[in-house]
Amino acid sequence: MGYVKHAGCTGTVNTNGTLLDRAMIDELIKMEFDELRITLMAGTSEMYARTHPGMRDETFDSLRDNLLYLAERKAALGLRKPAVSLVFIVVSQNYDGIFDFAELANFVRADRVIFRPVDDIEDPGLSKVVPAAEQAISVKEQLIEAKAYLESQRVAHNIGYFLKVFGEQLDTTALYRVIPCYIGWLRVLFQVNGEAYPCCRCYEPLGNVYEKKFQEIWNGQAYSKFRKEAVQINIRKSPVSGCDCNSCSHFTANLRVYRILHPVKGRSARLEGLCPAFSKEGE
Numbered sequence: 001m002g003y004v005k006h007a008g009c010t011g012t013v014n015t016n017g018t019l020l021d022r023a024m025i026d027e028l029i030k031m032e033f034d035e036l037r038i039t040l041m042a043g044t045s046e047m048y049a050r051t052h053p054g055m056r057d058e059t060f061d062s063l064r065d066n067l068l069y070l071a072e073r074k075a076a077l078g079l080r081k082p083a084v085s086l087v088f089i090v091v092s093q094n095y096d097g098i099f100d101f102a103e104l105a106n107f108v109r110a111d112r113v114i115f116r117p118v119d120d121i122e123d124p125g126l127s128k129v130v131p132a133a134e135q136a137i138s139v140k141e142q143l144i145e146a147k148a149y150l151e152s153q154r155v156a157h158n159i160g161y162f163l164k165v166f167g168e169q170l171d172t173t174a175l176y177r178v179i180p181c182y183i184g185w186l187r188v189l190f191q192v193n194g195e196a197y198p199c200c201r202c203y204e205p206l207g208n209v210y211e212k213k214f215q216e217i218w219n220g221q222a223y224s225k226f227r228k229e230a231v232q233i234n235i236r237k238s239p240v241s242g243c244d245c246n247s248c249s250h251f252t253a254n255l256r257v258y259r260i261l262h263p264v265k266g267r268s269a270r271l272e273g274l275c276p277a278f279s280k281e282g283e
Contacts, residue, residue: 005031012037014087018059020066029073032081037114038067039087043100051094064108071109083111090139091118091129098142102149112156115143172248176233179258181240183250184227186257188218198226199250204242 004011017038028036040063042048048060067084074080086105088098098115105113118129131139140163147159189197195205196217206226207217217223229240239245248254259267 001033002031010034017063022069025070028082034081035083037085037087041089041094043097043104047094047097067108085112085114086110087114089116089118092131092135095131095135095139099146102146106153106155114158115162172251173246175251176245177237178234179254181230181233182254182257184230186253201248202243
C-alpha cells in the first residue's frame with residue numbers, strides 16, 4: 001500500500017478488515033491511503049457470526065472498535081483519508097440485517113456504504129446463498145428504510161443503484177454498442193493469491209505478481225490483448241472474452257472517459273437515452 005502511494009497512484013483495498021489494528025491505522029493515515037472497502041456483511045455480532053462461521057466471537061467487536069478509532073483519529077487530525085466504505089453483500093444468511101448494518105455504518109462514521117448482490121457466476125454451490133423470492137421482497141423494503149436513515153445521517157450510499165441491479169435492471173449491452181471499454185487502462189484488481197484481473201466482471205487472470213513483476217503484467221501480451229478487445233467492444237458488438245460486459249458495474253467510469261475524449265458525441269441524445277438514471281451513483 002505504501003508502494004502504491006509512493007508511486008503517486010490512487011489505492012483502494014477490498015478487505016474483511018480483520019487484520020486492522022491501531023498501529024496499522026496510524027500508518028494508513030500517515031501515508032494518506034485513499035480508501036478502505038471493508039466487507040462486513042453484518043451490523044451486529046450475532047449477524048457477523050452467522051455470515052462468518054468459524055470466526056472468533058470478539059472479531060466483530062474488535063473490528064468495530066478499530067473503525068471507530070480510525071474515524072476519531074481522522075477527525076482529530078482534520079483529515080479525510082483513508083475514506084471508509086462498508087460493504088454489505090446481500091445473501092440469504094443476512095438479508096434481514098440491512099438496517100442494523102446502516103446503523104453500524106453511522107456509528108463508526110463510515111464515509112459510504114455499498115450494497116452488492118451476490119454473484120453466483122453460474123456456480124450451483126454459490127446459488128444456494130442467493131436470496132429467495134420472499135427474502136428479496138424483504139430486502140427491498142429494508143433498503144428503502146435504510147436509505148431514509150442514511151440520508152438523514154448524511155452517509156453516502158448506493159441504494160438506488162443497488163435496487164436496480166437487484167431487480168436485474170442493470171443491462172449495459174446497448175451502451176457497449178456505442179462506447180468502448182477503457183477499464184484496461186484505468187485499474188487493476190489483485191486477488192490475495194497474486195492473480196491480476198482488469199476488473200471484477202472478468203474471470204480470467206492476466207498474470208500473477210508472485211510469478212512476474214507487475215510492470216511485466218501491465219505491459220504484457222495478455223493485458224494488451226484484453227485492452228484491444230475492450231476498446232473495440234462497440235465495434236465487435238460482443239463482450240470481451242471471459243468477461244460479463246452485459247451487466248458491467250464499471251460503466252460509469254467508461255462513460256466518464258468517453259465524454260472526456262468525445263465531448264460532443266458523449267452528450268448526444270442517443271447516448272443519454274442509453275444511460276440509466278442511476279449512473280451518477282456508480283458502483
